[in-house]
Amino acid sequence: MKYQKVQKPIDEREKLRKFRELDDAFAQALRQLDDPESDFDIPTGPPVRSLAALEQDDVETKQKEQQQELDHVFNQRFEALLVEYGIDHADLNEMIETLLSCGLWQQDVVPGS
Numbered sequence: 001m002k003y004q005k006v007q008k009p010i011d012e013r014e015k016l017r018k019f020r021e022l023d024d025a026f027a028q029a030l031r032q033l034d035d036p037e038s039d040f041d042i043p044t045g046p047p048v049r050s051l052a053a054l055e056q057d058d059v060e061t062k063q064k065e066q067q068q069e070l071d072h073v074f075n076q077r078f079e080a081l082l083v084e085y086g087i088d089h090a091d092l093n094e095m096i097e098t099l100l101s102c103g104l105w106q107q108d109v110v111p112g113s
Helices: 012-034 053-086 089-101
Strands: none
Touching: none
């Protein structure tokens, strides 16, 4: 058989004394919270954000994901075209530099606009 510790029943006076100790400690903690001069350091969590801010973050995240997907698709199509026409990146770079230097192509201008 295992040893079982038998707890003595706590009498009513002891219960009342413990309750008063807890009540006093709780009251003191509340006074410290209410006192603006208190050095009591209360840990806080992260700042609360509004629902609108959270929704805006969701929209921005979705837009970033969509842009990344579009970039990925563009890169795949671009690489496929280079392979199809047998052009490597060095030749493409040389052609772009030539067009720019001759003034036949302008940087940061969208064709057709």
